[in-house]
Amino acid sequence: MRLSRYFLPALRETPSEAQIVSHQLMLRAGMIKQNGAGIYTWLPLGLRVLQKIEAIVREEQERAGAVELLMPTIQQAELWKESGRYEAYGKEMLRIVDRHEREMLFGPTNEELITDVFRSFVKSYKQLPLNLYHIQWKFRDEIRPRFGVMRGREFLMKDAYSFDLTPDAARQAYYRMFCAYLNTFSRMGLKAVPMRADTGPIGGDLSHEFIILADTGESAVFCDRELVDMAPPGLDLDFQADLKPEFDRRTALYAATEEMHDPARFEREVPEERRLSARGIEVGHIFYFGAKYSAPMRAHVTGPDGKDAPVEMGSYGVGVSRLAAAIIEASHDERGIIWPAAVAPFTAAVVSLRPDDAAVSAVCESVYGALLKAGVDVLYDDTPERPGAKLSTLELAGVPTLVVVGPKGVKAGVVEVRDRATGSVVEMSAEAAIQSLVGTSGG
């Protein structure tokens, strides 16, 4: 992408409405624009990040055996009346009336819809286990949205729903998602700690929140330090196997959010030097809730004994749009965002210090062309801005690697390769710069 043809409306000053660093940086880097309280347009750079996050979530869901579909944003009220949540959900649910005076709603979640899909098509235990997921915009009319997309009213969420015949099988489905989540967050460069969670209004008796640690996190968390650096299960994990040992190993140590925190137990179970009190951001939440929806909505399957029973369900959410902000909270410095390569909007940028210099432009074009051809997500800054302004903007936007091409370097036969995270600046031939990027870019 040539920056001269791109749309990157970066701001030099911080808009006054932004309180936390991720919101400030997202506005300044031209990722989002606010429309109303908790409602945002995703500008091109922000959309790229969102799509990278989505892609990772999708790959790891598929790896764990989940199947993607897409449910609507606007739903009819009927199913919610059936489950009993139309009254129970309260004002957070945005209710809409259509031209025929029918009651509609903008979905805050999708248990009812998916349960309806399931009961329409699945009748036998032989079609189980099943895990269906989608990545869709949701709306919750929060009393007080804040912190940009961290707690918006409209947000993009991945939610998966598992269906099993027995509680034991349902627990295995839960363990699969548990492991998939750890791999998912790890791939985004995050250290996520699973914490025993309150099941809240969704109900059920088994639930974990996935928390990433960040000073600006909205909830206080308490855990054993060992958990923070525990490696994820890994992409070669066998999702067909019994994952209970894996799950048990990762939930044996103390980890709790404020609501579930038991100070006495914390002190009893965790040696003092390993006690970690920090702040965290919830980026995922998984629930096992059995027949909470399948019973009232009569989503029954016939078992091998010929008897019908409500299907055992669980639901598994990832806050996709929230993750964009959460990653920034966990990875930034005074100059701006530091994207982990896997979610960076562009993995590299070629920066022409002198677009009016033919020799400089020739080197830029050849590097840019080679990187494009190799499938690297590369931005080419061919604009006539001054060097300082260019570098500042690209550092603000967090591009992981810059290939800086200037007249001095070109005369000496070198370009500069700058690493955003470490700040290192290395001179090398254009050829070597291309090689280093093609070799390391994971796409």
Added chain:
RNA sequence: CGGAGUAUAGCUCAGCCUGGUAGAGCGCUUGCUUCGGGAGCAAGAGGUCGUUGGUUCGAAUCCAGCUACUCCGACCA
């Protein structure tokens, strides 16, 4: 929903107290000089001062209503 603020140029803000017809910096346009860390000079464009009403000879300024946004609390991926 309770409490507290804010609303003036694209952005950050001043002006309001003490009423007299709107400013700065950055950004934008044009030209020249510059060009390796957010350039300099010159000339420009850009605002029904959130909105409605009231007071007044006269309102960005004083008063009231409304709306939007932000912050603190209860709620949440």
